[in-house]
Ligand SMILES: Nc1ncnc2c1ncn2[C@@H]1O[C@H](COP(=O)(O)OP(=O)(O)OP(=O)(O)O)[C@@H](O)[C@H]1O
């Protein structure tokens with residue numbers, strides 16, 4: 224008990240010396256200054272290297288000084304906090320870089336005329352031309368794929384969670400897992416072999432939708448399944464005890480409760496396939512002109528457009544590829560934001 | 574309209590686990606039957622077999638006969654949905670539907686069975702909420718979500734929801750365990766009202782409550798941990814509390830259990 228914390232007036236043992244904000248800023252300035260000196264005195268060069276060296280110097284200096292002033296535990300805390308923050312930044316860095324690069328490159332060509340014109344009769348070196356046909360193609364193909372995959376996937380998930388008891392459920396579940404890892408080109412090849420070669424259909428947006436639906440299906444099933452599983456059984460029982468049949472319980476009690484999560488899963492699945500290129504190469508084929516009808520004839524799509532233009536040895540074509548990539552990213556971004564908004568407002572009330 | 578329940582040589586299992594052994598009992602119509610007994614002895618389990626709620630749990634099964642007015646409810650031809658329309662239930666833990674407003678929670682049973690008539694639904698909402706002694710507290714916020722109520726209010730909401738569909742038998746699993754004495758009294762009064770028309774089975778840990786509200790009382794017990802629970806005796810409430818046949822019952826009631 225003699226060891227109990229002494230609280231001395233004005234100099235409490237509970238209060239430790241602390242590095243002030245200003246002092247930390249001074250350390251940072253020092254680190255940058257030292258790095259400058261290093262870069263001048265030695266053959267080190269480059270912005271990335273500069274930032275890295277400065278950051279490492281700052282963290283080391285901060286830890287050492289903190290160890291002296293604040294004590295071991297506080298120094299450790301500062302070190303680990305720094306490492307965690309650096310890791311978090313490093314994780315979003317590639318994303319921000321890709322996004323920023325695309326915005327810079329893409330905004331050069333991106334304007335209203337680019338969005339409302341097609342590539343019909345446009346040569347690769349021509350500065351005009353646009354992606355209207357590709358936007359329409361992508362929206363139609365992804366929309367159709369969603370219409371195919373979402374109801375189907377939801378029914379599978381409902382079967383797995385609410386109805387299956389035995390072997391069939393386990394088998395279905397296993398194949399859904401395997402399908403999750405299906406390379407997208409294989410989905411395209413499969414539809415190419417089945418729909419176009421064996422059944423003699425033409426290239427079309429719909430053929431692409433079939434391939435995309437195959438890719439969406441496992442994601443939709445998995446996410447919906449997980450969401451349905453976490454709906455508490457007490458809600459199902461509460462409904463049964465009111466004399467409500469099982470299917471009404473599933474449709475009116477269980478699904479609404481899980482809705483937010485299911486919508487998020489569906490949106491992620493859509494976002495994932497919107498950028499797919501490989502399966503569309505073999506099924507949609509690509510088309511410089513506008514084809515509104517997804518059920519007949521080759522169509523364009525944004526990923527195919529990017530792929531095609533980026534492969535041309537010409538500055539204007541490559542610029543068009545960047546602009547199309549930017550539009551593609553924006554579409555996916557809008558879908559993601561929509562998913563978040565829906566997830567917030569749908570379903571469980573609070 | 575009120576119905577009776579008979580159980581004959583009923584054994585109840587959760588997978589391999591034999592939870593309740595050889596129950597024989599008769600629940601008379603227009604009366605309150607109370608089940609008492611130590612925790613884990615199978616009171617909830619027995620209650621749940623009375624409206625085929627037990628089989629909802631994977632691997633759970635029932636052997637023996639459970640009869641509703643002489644009709645075996647476990648015959649393969651029987652539709653469990655119809656059984657549950659006749660035999661309603663209030664659970665140990667409140668489970669209001671989180672996606673629905675208070676109003677919709679109360680009439681969920683009717684609405685999801687297809688009743689559309691607005692004025693009828695409104696009337697049922699008020700009557701049921703009054704019956705569960707919740708009307709005054711929520712009448713100004715019927716549109717708020719059911720999950721926004723306190724635990725005790727949620728429990729009364731679930732009672733209102735159960736009586737809104739007007740079952741013939743009402744099973745209540747410790748309906749008052751989360752309630753204050755005033756609400757408890759209201760629920761007990763409600764039971765007194767309801768038993769004019771309905772058959773009620775209630776599980777309670779509150780001996781005074783069993784003595785106050787029930788006409789007959791059944792005492793469940795376990796021989797030892799891991800052994801199946803059994804119905805030790807079932808008799809008029811007065812007799813159980815004054816002069817029980819079994820010594821185990823007397824020990825439990827007088828607090829000399831274990
Ligand atoms: N879902 C379940 N799966 C497996 N065993 C269960 C399940 N529910 C209950 N049991 C077991 O069955 C036995 C009886 O449980 P039950 O819930 O009927 O007890 P109870 O008498 O209602 O107890 P309490 O007074 O605590 O509510 C217990 O041994 C319990 O562990």
Ligand SMILES: [Mg+2]
Nearest residue numbers: 616617665746
């Ligand atoms: Mg219980």
